[in-house]
Amino acid sequence: MTDQIFATNSLDNVVFNEEGFMDDASAWTPEIGEAIAQTLGIQLTDRHWVVINFARNEFETNGEAPTIRRITKNSGVETKELYALFPGGAAKIAAKISGLPKPTGCI
Amino acid sequence: MKTFLILGAGTGGTMVANKMSELLDPDEWRILIVDRDETHFYQPGFLFIPFGIYGPSDVVKPKRNFIPPNVEMILSDIEVIEPEASRVKLVENNRVISYDYLVISTGSHIHPEETEGMVNGGWHENIFDFYTLKGATALSRFLKFWKGGRMVLNIAEMPIKCPVAPLEFIFLADWFFHERSMRDDVEIIFTTPLPGAFTKPRASGILGGILADKGIDLVPDFNISEVDSSTNKIKSYDGREIDYDLLVTIPTNMGSDVIERSGMGDELNFIPTNKHTLQSEKWENVWIIGDAGNVPASKAGSVAHFMLDVVVENILRHMEGLAPLPKFDGHANCFIESGFEKGILIDFNYDVEPLPGKFPLPGLGPFSLLQESPANHWGKIAFRWIYWNVLLKGGEMPFESQMTMAGKWA
Incomplete structure (x- = not known):
C-alpha cells in the first residue's frame, strides 16, 4: 500500500511507503531531501548533509541504508550529535530524508 | 596433503569439524580446529543460572569431548587471519597455518565497555549481564539476597x-519473584532500542501482550547513551x-577481535557473508557459520x-569446481521460556515472520507455535541433552534445514 504526501511542491509525485520511506531511492534529489526534512520539522545544516551524503554513498555501494553504528564509525559524526541532528530515531529519520529504505539493522 | 582449517570450536565450528571428519578423505586432507578456550559452554543454559535452575556445572563440558579424534585441536589465540595469503597466524608458538579452506566460527561476544559508564562503578554489583557464565553466576548471587x-x-x-x-529473562524473573512471594515488591521495566518487544511484527505484538499481562512495562525506542552508576540511572x-x-x-x-585485527569485518566486526550460500563475500575459500557473519x-x-x-x-561443491547453491533461508527456531513451566516456540526465516501453528508435525505438534504451552517448556529443557549428544556431533534432527509453511496459519 502506498500513499502520496503533498506537503510541499517538491514532494508532488514523490511516492512513499506506509512507513514514510521513499519507494524509489533513485528518484531522490537534494531538493526532495530538503522538503522531506521540512515535513519532519528539521532544518538541514551542513552537518545534516554530511550524514545524508554518507548515507546515499553507502546505499549506492551496499544497497542498504546505514545503521547508526555504521554512520558514527565512518562519517565523522558522533552518536550524540547524530541523535541531536535527527531526533526521534537517528538512522530511520536520516534514511527518510535521504530517500532510502528503512535500515535493516534489526533482526 | 591439503588443509581444512576451522577457527572457533563453539556450536558452529564443532558441528563443521564433525561433519567434515566424516566427509573428507583422511589421505588427502588434514582437519584442524583452533580455539583459545578448553571449555565448551552451553550458552542457552546461561539464562537459567540467575534463577538457580541450572548451576555452572550444567553448562560446561570440555571441548575435546566433541571433537573427533581425526581432527587436530589447537588451543591458542589467533593473532591474525591473512585471507589474501590463505594463512592464519596463531599466538601459541607463533605457529603459522596455511589453509586450502577456512571456516570461520569465531562467534559474537558482549562489549559492555561500548556503553559509557556501564563497567565503571556498579558492574557486577548491581549491574549484570547474563551472556557470560561469570555475569550469570554473579547475578544469581545477587538475586538470592535481593529484597x-x-x-x-x-x-x-x-x-x-x-x-x-531478554524476553525469556523477564518472563523467568517474573516467575522467580512470584515463587519467592516478592513479585509485588519488584517493578520490572524492559527498555529496548526496538519499536516493540521483538524484531518481527506479529511475534512482537503477541509477546508484547504477554509482557503487559505479566505487569511488565515496555519502554520501546530506548537507545542507551550512558549508565550513571553514582545515581543508578540509565539515559537515552x-x-x-x-x-x-x-x-x-x-x-x-x-564479532571477535581477531576479525577486526584482520580487517575482515564490518563496523561490528561481523564478516560480510553471502546470506544464501554462506561463502565470504570477498574470498572464495572462506566460509562462515553461526554468528561470526553478518547475515x-x-x-x-x-x-x-x-x-x-x-x-x-x-564447500564440497566448491571443491569439485561447482557453484555454491543459495539454499540457506535464514531459518531460526527458538523456544522461549515464559515462566510457570510454560514456553512459546517460534519458527521463522528471512522472508516469513513467526506464525502460529503446530511444530514439527503439521496439526499435531507436539509443540505449539507462537503460544504458551507446557510442551514447549519441556522441549526447551530436553534440548540441553539434544545439544550435547546430537546437535554438536552434527547428528540428524527430525526436521529440515529449510523452513516449511506446513502446519502454520498464515
Whole structure:
C-alpha cells in the first residue's frame, strides 16, 4: 500500500511507503531531501548533509541504508550529535530524508 | 596433503569439524580446529543460572569431548587471519597455518565497555549481564539476597545473540519473584532500542501482550547513551532517564577481535557473508557459520545448525569446481521460556515472520507455535541433552534445514 504526501511542491509525485520511506531511492534529489526534512520539522545544516551524503554513498555501494553504528564509525559524526541532528530515531529519520529504505539493522 | 582449517570450536565450528571428519578423505586432507578456550559452554543454559535452575556445572563440558579424534585441536589465540595469503597466524608458538579452506566460527561476544559508564562503578554489583557464565553466576548471587525494588532490563544495541533471551529473562524473573512471594515488591521495566518487544511484527505484538499481562512495562525506542552508576540511572540519546535498583543489560554484541585485527569485518566486526550460500563475500575459500557473519538471521545455535548442511554442501561443491547453491533461508527456531513451566516456540526465516501453528508435525505438534504451552517448556529443557549428544556431533534432527509453511496459519 502506498500513499502520496503533498506537503510541499517538491514532494508532488514523490511516492512513499506506509512507513514514510521513499519507494524509489533513485528518484531522490537534494531538493526532495530538503522538503522531506521540512515535513519532519528539521532544518538541514551542513552537518545534516554530511550524514545524508554518507548515507546515499553507502546505499549506492551496499544497497542498504546505514545503521547508526555504521554512520558514527565512518562519517565523522558522533552518536550524540547524530541523535541531536535527527531526533526521534537517528538512522530511520536520516534514511527518510535521504530517500532510502528503512535500515535493516534489526533482526 | 591439503588443509581444512576451522577457527572457533563453539556450536558452529564443532558441528563443521564433525561433519567434515566424516566427509573428507583422511589421505588427502588434514582437519584442524583452533580455539583459545578448553571449555565448551552451553550458552542457552546461561539464562537459567540467575534463577538457580541450572548451576555452572550444567553448562560446561570440555571441548575435546566433541571433537573427533581425526581432527587436530589447537588451543591458542589467533593473532591474525591473512585471507589474501590463505594463512592464519596463531599466538601459541607463533605457529603459522596455511589453509586450502577456512571456516570461520569465531562467534559474537558482549562489549559492555561500548556503553559509557556501564563497567565503571556498579558492574557486577548491581549491574549484570547474563551472556557470560561469570555475569550469570554473579547475578544469581545477587538475586538470592535481593529484597526487591526496580529491575530494569536493557538491550543496548541490535543485533544481539539470541534476540528472544531478554524476553525469556523477564518472563523467568517474573516467575522467580512470584515463587519467592516478592513479585509485588519488584517493578520490572524492559527498555529496548526496538519499536516493540521483538524484531518481527506479529511475534512482537503477541509477546508484547504477554509482557503487559505479566505487569511488565515496555519502554520501546530506548537507545542507551550512558549508565550513571553514582545515581543508578540509565539515559537515552533522546534525553530520557530511567532509575534502576538492579540493571540487567544485554550489552553491545560484536564479532571477535581477531576479525577486526584482520580487517575482515564490518563496523561490528561481523564478516560480510553471502546470506544464501554462506561463502565470504570477498574470498572464495572462506566460509562462515553461526554468528561470526553478518547475515540478517538470528544469532542463535539453531540457526548455526540450519546453516550446517548448506555450508558443508557448498564447500564440497566448491571443491569439485561447482557453484555454491543459495539454499540457506535464514531459518531460526527458538523456544522461549515464559515462566510457570510454560514456553512459546517460534519458527521463522528471512522472508516469513513467526506464525502460529503446530511444530514439527503439521496439526499435531507436539509443540505449539507462537503460544504458551507446557510442551514447549519441556522441549526447551530436553534440548540441553539434544545439544550435547546430537546437535554438536552434527547428528540428524527430525526436521529440515529449510523452513516449511506446513502446519502454520498464515
